[in-house]
Amino acid sequence: MTAIVAVVVLALGIAGLAETSRWFATIYVSLIIVWTLVGMVRDVLRGHFGLDVLAVIAMIATLAVGEYVASLIIVLMLSGGEALEDYAARRAKKELTSLLDRAPQIAHIVDSGGAVGSDAITDVAADDVQVGDVLLVRPSEVVPADAVLVTDSASFDESSLTGESMPVTHIAGEEVLSGALNGSQAVRVRAIRRSADSQYQQIVALVQEAQESRAPVVRLADRFAIPFTAVSLIIAGAAWAISGDASRFAEVLVLATPCPLLIAAPVAFLGGLSRAAKAGIIIKSGAVIEQLAGVRSAAFDKTGTLTQGRPALVAVHTTDEFDDDHVLQLAASAEQYSSHVLAEGIRNAASARGLALSTAASANEVATNGVSALIGSRTVVVGKLAYITSLAPDTHTVDLAPGQAAAYVAVDGRFAGALVLADDPRPESRAVISWLRGHGIERVAMLTGDARSTADAVAREVGITEVRADLLPGEKVRLATQMQPRPVLMVGDGVNDAPVLAAADVGIAMGAKGATAAGDAADAVILKDSLVKVADAVAIGSHTLRVAFTAIWIGIAISIALMLVATTGVIPAVVGALVQELVDLATILYALRALSGPTSGLDEPAHSDRAPTALTARR
Missing domain, CATH: 3.40.1110.10 (Calcium-transporting ATPase, cytoplasmic domain N)
Incomplete structure (x- = not known):
């Protein structure tokens, strides 16, 4: 929209309608100022002070001294920088509209207690299951509600709920949790809870609650807002006071507009997002990259994460x-x-x-x-x-x-x-844990729903000394939220990991085999079945943040140097606004270095995409 207005203003000026052009630009920029001021007031009331205040002052100053073309250029670059940052934040991010693609939608209710095949079977929505209903669960179907087994015995895959990699056999009368995957025979269960009250739906609720409770991440450039604004106003005010010319104030502030700061970080983060995607890691926003760079604690699920997830x-x-x-x-x-x-x-x-x-x-x-x-x-x-x-x-x-x-x-x-x-540990697990400890991760823990003996055995092999076992999803969330120091990284792959992935500062899902729930709840998804990608994600995040900070400092240094030159009056406002675009270009070119950032340097396991190889047998 701003670009269209700028073209109209220039066209009117060229056509000889300078006064009309001036009023058109003044009204439009004034509306932008009012709109921005309203947003600023809301932010200040929430305790947030951003760089927009500097841009508003620059727009007001240029309008006040009649430099309406310069004011339009400021609006154009400000809106462009914000749009770019918004795009970086939305890239690869999806709303959590459905926790699981495999979530049970249909339940088969048995109308009588006869043998399988002779009774009437009625299909109803899973949400319509009532306590006491006898349900038929066919082979490879998901149990739609918490129930007790009616069939003499049956085997269920509960790995996505408890983290246990081996199938679990239940006998008649034992409880079977919703979300468990039935084995190869049709079985009957009697519902003991409605679908909405069952274990599966409790996991869904935990994910949603954890996501809503997470604090927002402050925009990187806004951390420089107060000092940069103060320095800019001091230089501009001194130029006005010494020269006695109000236009000098505007000429300095045009060069102080925060476009380099607003653009540098989003461009660097976009580069980091692209670099990560090329490495097989989908990171859902620039804020996640920033969090990855600062991670100080890491927690891992066991089954399918530290281990291969296949016996x-x-x-x-x-x-x-x-x-x-x-x-x-x-x-x-x-x-x-x-x-x-x-x-x-x-x-x-x-x-x-x-x-x-x-x-x-x-x-x-x-x-x-x-x-x-x-x-x-x-x-x-x-x-x-x-x-x-x-x-x-x-x-x-x-x-x-x-x-x-x-x-x-x-x-x-x-x-x-x-x-x-x-279910052996991944061959790369020990190297990844060691790499993390050597790159700023002070605390590494295992959080698993599996048995203590099994968890301890795996932990010893991969080099983890802190183990919490026999955990339910809610307990994982509690431990992750209490973990210090922060930020905390959590890595998992199953449905049972979805709540803790959402609750952690950074959640990474092993998406090659993991459930949709884990991918939806996580901040990043690894597309290749390799734990090395976790170290790569941290390495890419660290490099990207270094590039972003450096680009910002380049923009600040050049802007301050130009402001000092502008105090002499040798740079008119329009020229200053155009020169500022060269500063933008310099910061963008440097920020693009994030596209070629290094990874962890760890070797990928030779069999990460193949079935495990049998070890030497012994009698």
Whole structure:
């Protein structure tokens, strides 16, 4: 709009209508002054003093001495700088309109208590579920409301709620939380809470509450507002007093307009945002970059963040009748027909060893227990201890370390061995933690919903000494908000991490595998499945902030030098306004250095985008 007005004013002037041009510009600039003053008063009442006051004084001064073209140039650059800053703040940011794409929208209500398949099933909105309703939850569906299990037993993936990476088996009468992902069999549950009162919706509420409670970040350039304004007014006032010419006051203030300060930081932050995006990190605003640069404490979730989030084979225990590779090959061949999370780890381990899988003549998965397959002439069964023991009485248990799980194997009714799997730490986790400690992070902690023994084991491997385990989402929020020193960085990936990501000063979501909730609540999202990107984000933030500060100081130094020259009267107001554009150009060119900022320099893990490799097996 200001650009259009400037063109109209120039056109009227060229057409010989100088008086009309002057009045047109004066009225427009006056309206801008009033509008800006109203906003300034509101800001001052909230205890906020910005650079706009200097621009207003400059506009009033230029109008007062008849330099209306100079006043238009000031308005043009002021509005342009603010628009650029607003764009930087909105870039890549989305409103939290929906917490989860996978949120349950439909519930299947069973009308009677007969067998599955013979009863009438009514689909209703999840919000319409009432306490006492019996619900059918089909394979791979999300439980729509907190409930107790009616089916004898069932397996659920609760990793997005509790942080536990292994599937959890429940028996009839046990509580199943909303948001849990059902396994491979259709099950029945009886609602004990309405959807709106369930665990899942409580997480949604925590996210919204945490976001609303966060204090706004002060605009970077405004920190220079009072001293720069004071210096500028002193120089301008001295020039007027010494010369006795009021126009000298305007000529100095034209060169003191805060355009370089208002533009330098947004341009640098835009450069930082672009640099981060190129590195696979979506940062949602320039204010987040500034917070990243100042982070002093960091907290990490465990499952899927410090660990890989997928169980990998760590050991093979066999009887004397079988060797390791043979048992693994048979088990992996049978697990081709299973959707269990451990099955993928077993198949990946066999593939990593170059073992060819055999096709089964027949296969059957026994929900929550295991899988049975006819491989050649041999009957192979892989599953939990109790199930294998019922088929092979000679089965014996194997010792497990914290965080490990075992899949037992029987061949032709005899115990063959056990495959031990664990969700190992990411290979880059220790290096990232060490890098953060060496770059200004004074405190590093693990906040996890997983068991204490498992959390401690992972923490030791990655170099974290402060561990808080067995946490619910609300407890994570409380600990993060109380953590000192600040600002606090939180890194997570699951639904259960969404509230604490929103509550932290800076929340980073591992978005490659993480839930939509985590990405929506976080300030930054990592698009590649690598923890190195957390260190890269901090490095980019630090570099960007250094560039922004340097650009601002360049603008201040040049502006003050030009103001001192203007006190002599050798720079007319219009010329000064145009010269000021050269100062803008200098600050912009320097601020663009943020586009090529360095990253952490840490090496990406070679297998960050591939399945985990099996470790050397041992009996």
